[in-house]
Amino acid sequence: xxxxTDLINLDLSETxxxxxxxxxxxxxxxxxxxxxxxxxxxxxxxxxxxxxxNYDGSSTGQAPGEDSxxxxxxxxxxxxxxxxxxxxxxxxxxxxxxGEPIPTNKRYxxxxxxxxxxxxxxxxxxxxxxxxxxxxxxVKWPLGWPVxxxxxxxxPYYCSAGADKSFGRDIVDAHYKACxxxxxxxxxxxxxxxxxxxxxxxxxxVGISSGDQIWVARYILERITEIAGVVLSLDPKPIQGDWNGxxxxxxxxxxxxxxxxxxxxxxxxxxxLGKRHKEHIAAYGEGNERRLTGRHETADINTFIWGVANRGxxxxxxxxxxxxxxxxxxxxRPASNxxxxxxTSMIAETTILWKP
Amino acid sequence: xxxxTDLINLNFSDYxxxxxxxxxxxxxxxxxxxxxxxxxxxxxxxxxxxxxxNYDGSSTGQAPGEDSxxxxxxxxxxxxxxxxxxxxxxxxxxxxxxGEPIPTNKRHxxxxxxxxxxxxxxxxxxxxxxxxxxxxxxVKWPIGWPIxxxxxxxxPYYCSAGADKAFRRDIVDAHYRACxxxxxxxxxxxxxxxxxxxxxxxxxxVGVSAGDQLWVARYVLERITEMAGVVLSLDPKPIQGDWNGxxxxxxxxxxxxxxxxxxxxxxxxxxxLGWRHKEHIAAYGEGNERRLTGRHETADINTFVWGVANRGxxxxxxxxxxxxxxxxxxxxRPASNxxxxxxTSMIAETTILWKPT
Numbered sequence: 001x002x003x004x005t006d007l008i009n010l011d012l013s014e015t016x017x018x019x020x021x022x023x024x025x026x027x028x029x030x031x032x033x034x035x036x037x038x039x040x041x042x043x044x045x046x047x048x049x050x051x052x053x054n055y056d057g058s059s060t061g062q063a064p065g066e067d068s069x070x071x072x073x074x075x076x077x078x079x080x081x082x083x084x085x086x087x088x089x090x091x092x093x094x095x096x097x098x099g100e101p102i103p104t105n106k107r108y109x110x111x112x113x114x115x116x117x118x119x120x121x122x123x124x125x126x127x128x129x130x131x132x133x134x135x136x137x138x139v140k141w142p143l144g145w146p147v148x149x150x151x152x153x154x155x156p157y158y159c160s161a162g163a164d165k166s167f168g169r170d171i172v173d174a175h176y177k178a179c180x181x182x183x184x185x186x187x188x189x190x191x192x193x194x195x196x197x198x199x200x201x202x203x204x205x206v207g208i209s210s211g212d213q214i215w216v217a218r219y220i221l222e223r224i225t226e227i228a229g230v231v232l233s234l235d236p237k238p239i240q241g242d243w244n245g246x247x248x249x250x251x252x253x254x255x256x257x258x259x260x261x262x263x264x265x266x267x268x269x270x271x272x273l274g275k276r277h278k279e280h281i282a283a284y285g286e287g288n289e290r291r292l293t294g295r296h297e298t299a300d301i302n303t304f305i306w307g308v309a310n311r312g313x314x315x316x317x318x319x320x321x322x323x324x325x326x327x328x329x330x331x332x333r334p335a336s337n338x339x340x341x342x343x344t345s346m347i348a349e350t351t352i353l354w355k356p
Numbered sequence: 357x358x359x360x361t362d363l364i365n366l367n368f369s370d371y372x373x374x375x376x377x378x379x380x381x382x383x384x385x386x387x388x389x390x391x392x393x394x395x396x397x398x399x400x401x402x403x404x405x406x407x408x409x410n411y412d413g414s415s416t417g418q419a420p421g422e423d424s425x426x427x428x429x430x431x432x433x434x435x436x437x438x439x440x441x442x443x444x445x446x447x448x449x450x451x452x453x454x455g456e457p458i459p460t461n462k463r464h465x466x467x468x469x470x471x472x473x474x475x476x477x478x479x480x481x482x483x484x485x486x487x488x489x490x491x492x493x494x495v496k497w498p499i500g501w502p503i504x505x506x507x508x509x510x511x512p513y514y515c516s517a518g519a520d521k522a523f524r525r526d527i528v529d530a531h532y533r534a535c536x537x538x539x540x541x542x543x544x545x546x547x548x549x550x551x552x553x554x555x556x557x558x559x560x561x562v563g564v565s566a567g568d569q570l571w572v573a574r575y576v577l578e579r580i581t582e583m584a585g586v587v588l589s590l591d592p593k594p595i596q597g598d599w600n601g602x603x604x605x606x607x608x609x610x611x612x613x614x615x616x617x618x619x620x621x622x623x624x625x626x627x628x629l630g631w632r633h634k635e636h637i638a639a640y641g642e643g644n645e646r647r648l649t650g651r652h653e654t655a656d657i658n659t660f661v662w663g664v665a666n667r668g669x670x671x672x673x674x675x676x677x678x679x680x681x682x683x684x685x686x687x688x689r690p691a692s693n694x695x696x697x698x699x700t701s702m703i704a705e706t707t708i709l710w711k712p713t
Contacts, residue, residue: 008359079371081363146494158415159383159390161578163493164587173439174363176376176393181368190392193415227360297414297421309425309453311414318410319425319453 013085017042020087022080023053023072024219025094028061030104031234031337033219043086050074050090062094062102070102071095076212081178082223089182089219091212107211110345114207116353124348125258125328126210127187127203127251130217131336133238134168134196135231142196142239143167143230153242157195167196171228175200175221182220184213193297194244203251207348211341214248236335237290245291245298246336252347253328262326269351270306270315270329276350277304277314283342285335292333299332369441373398376443378436379409379428380575381450384417386460387590387642387693389575399442406430406446418450418458426458427451432568437534438579445538445575447568463567466701470563472709480704481614481684482566483543483559483607486573487692489594490524490552491587498552498595499523499586509598513551522547527584528554531577538576540569549653550600559607563704567697592691593646601647601654602692608703609684618682625707626662626671626685632706633660633670639698641691648689655688 012018019042024035036055044050057063057070072092080087093107101108113119134143144167145151160166172189179186179200189200200221202213218234225232237245256265273280281288281301294300299314306315306329308322314333321327334343368374375398380391392411400406413419413426428448436443449463457464469475490499500523501507516522528545535542535556543557556577558569574590581588593601612621629636637644637657650656655670662671662685664678670689677683690699 005359009362081366082359155417156388159392159411161389161391161575161582162588163582163585164496166582169582170360170364174360174366177366177368177439178363180374180376180395181366181371183371186395188392188394224360224363297412307422310422311412311424312421320410323453 011085019043019085020080020083021050021077021090022083022088023074023090023092024216025055025072025092026104026106026215026339028057028104030106030339032060033215033222034060035219044077044088047074047077047090050077053092057094057102062104069097071097071099075107076209076216078182078184078216081181081220084181089216091216106339106341107208110211110341111208113345113349113353119207119348119352122254122256122348122352124207124344124352125204125253126340126344127201127205127328128210128214128340128344129199129201129247129249129251130214131192131197131199131246131248132221133194133233133235133246134171134198134225135233135238137229137231140231140233142194144196151195154193154195154244157191157197158193159191165195166191168198168228168230171221171224171230172198172200175217175224178220178224179217182216184217184220186217192244192246194239194246197244197246207344208341210344211339214340234337236285236287236337240290242296244296247291247298247332248285248334248336248338248340248343250331250334250340250343250347251328252331252344252351254352257328258326260326263321266317266321266327266329270317272350272354272356273315273331273347274304274306275356276354280346280350281333283338283346284333285338287337288333288335291335365440367441375399375441376436376439377406377446378439378444379430379446379448380572381411381428381448382460382462382571382695384460386462386695388416389571389578390416391575400433400444403430403433403446406433409448413450413458418460425453427453427455431463432565432572434538434540434572437537437576445572447572462695462697462701463564466567466697467564469701469705469709475704475708476563478610478612478704478708480563480700480708481560481609482696482700482703483557483561483684484566484570484696484700485555485557485603485605485607486570487548487553487555487602487604488577489550489589489591489602490527490554490581491589491594493585493587496587498550500552507551510549510551510600513547514549515547521551523552524584524586527577527580527586528556531556531573531580534576534580535573538572540573540576542573548600548602550595550602553600553602564697564701566700567695570696590693592641592643592693596646598652600652603647603654603688604641604690604692604694604696604699606687606690606696606699606703607684608687608700608707610708613684614682616682619677622673622677622683622685626673628706628710628712629671629687629703630660630662631712632710636702636706637689639694639702640689641694643693644689644691647691653688
């Protein structure tokens with residue numbers, strides 16, 4: 001294996017200017033990540049310097065076999081933590097050859113919302129808390145859980161250390177550093193309440209960049225779990241019973257909310273979100289009804305409530321924001337498998353553009 | 357797996373000024389240690405430069421769900437031996453949003469005692485001998501012990517070497533180095549009397565720093581045992597029967613005790629501790645009654661006895677101290693699961709501030 005590692009780590013920059021670009025896109029389920037690589041003649045600093053590309057959409061449920069090309073438009077670049085050197089990861093979105101976004105392309109509409117002048121003026125910031133579960137490869141049972149049984153009940157695991165409490169930290173720490181290397185704004189990590197479950201946070205990011213960074217962070221995580229021989233699950237309720245689900249709490253603020261008097265703006269924004277609760281829930285991830293039960297630090301899916309420091313609410317406002325009279329709030333409804341382009345743009349649309 | 361290791365060891369300081377800070381706090385049981393990490397914009401040199409943070413207290417038994425935020429105040433920083441670079445570990449204590457220490461926050465009161473002018477003037481030094489047991493992961497039986505059985509009786513194991521006597525020295529040595537790297541004042545290690553049991557010592561530390569350093573040393577140990585696939589136990593009597601328990605003997609001296617004539621000051625201090633024996637015992641760790649039996653190098657929990665070089669005493673004074681007429685003494689009563697903030701501050705309070713009525 002020594003030779004294989006040498007080759008994986010081969011530094012090409014000594015012998016050639018060429019770089020490798022890994023083009024990443026979202027597949028037909030809206031949640032599966034796909035990627036393939038191409039050689040470019042030299043380093044690039046901006047996505048506009050990258051060529052469009054295409055892939056076989058009939059193999060990802062995104063095009064019929066007799067008209068299978070889906071076009072990839074490069075949208076954001078990051079340093080490749082696996083190939084390192086000048087090699088890059090490229091987040092793309094998908095179009096028909098005629099230039100129309102395909103149905104699973106949620107970025108296109110999000111970019112329109114985020115380029116609306118009213119939204120631009122408000123500089124919407126997002127901090128997304130991505131929760132996820134690690135599963136043992138062949139049995140799809142959570143990492144660290146005895147096969148055919150269950151671990152002791154929740155309580156000791158949140159933010160814990162210890163071989164009997166914390167499972168898979170090497171994956172989590174490798175992911176943290178890899179994302180920082182890549183240029184993703186990862187702001188932190190923690191072990192979660194259910195054993196084998198973890199969380200990382202990305203943000204604050206402005207507008208469309210939040211979605212780009214979350215998708216690439218998810219891609220890097222799936223690559224790292226692949227290396228580790230463990231399976232990544234973004235299911236919002238991987239285990240039924242007295243076990244927490246997995247969410248993607250989305251923290252949000254606009255310029256007005258961050259300024260003096262912002263607390264009133266926050267309250268009006270929350271009120272508007274309450275009036276569109278059903279519409280948001282429909283876009284906040286498949287299977288969320290298994291997770292939003294009113295137990296395990298969630299609010300029931302049919303209820304909209306907000307509160308300060310209340311983790312059983314749909315929307316939580318932090319004590320600091322209440323105390324300072326300005327800040328941000330946390331939408332706790334999105335599921336771990338949500339599409340960040342959809343959720344971030346919908347929150348901006350409802351709170352800034354929508355009039356009841 | 358080579359690639360995963362590359363990523364864990366990635367030195368991203370070539371690409372960004374950012375650092376990772378692991379905030380550590382004591383959870384709802386008073387013994388469980390919790391932590392989570394955040395990215396900061398650049399290196400820091402002092403805890404005062406770090407922002408306060410908060411966590412979900414409803415998940416650690418420290419707050420109700422509808423009012424769950426517990427605030428973390430950074431108190432001491434150490435270099436992170438796992439992430440290395442400019443990354444740090446931050447020992448914190450816990451407050452309500454209104455700024456009140458929560459009930460499990462023993463540091464707050466300790467800091468008050470240690471900043472009392474009479475206490476500060478005496479420059480209280482502490483050396484804590486943390487004993488602990490390593491358990492096999494799935495059966496929770498000590499490492500090196502046969503499953504369903506027992507090893508040979510105690511005798512050969514204390515400070516031993518050999519595959520049949522010393523179990524998982526790699527964890528102990530890794531911990532020693534990691535703590536030195538982190539900036540913890542770890543003064544030594546040794547294999548203990550019960551097989552699978554070890555000890556490290558932290559000190560001398562002044563005042564509240566003893567507690568900070570011991571808690572972070574415990575955290576580093578739990579992280580290392582996690583990597584090693586072995587479980588750390590701080591239970592004071594992990595195995596019933598003719599097997600030693602685990603303590604946290606606390607060595608103590610003040611400026612007066614370290615100066616000429618100190619031996620008299622030591623004797624008075626021990627006398628005061630004797631009068632408050634019950635109060636101290638109540639704060640010296642849960643389950644200590646299973647350990648302080650009068651056997652296995654302990655004094656009975658209801659008895660207060662002190663002596664020179666006497667390991668069956670509640671308090672032992674070393675021969676060196678007796679001969680020089682000054683020095684320090686060892687309170688052998690605290691259990692391995694004691695809270696060092698509570699124990700160190702209580703010893704200082706009783707010996708320096710308390711006046712018998």
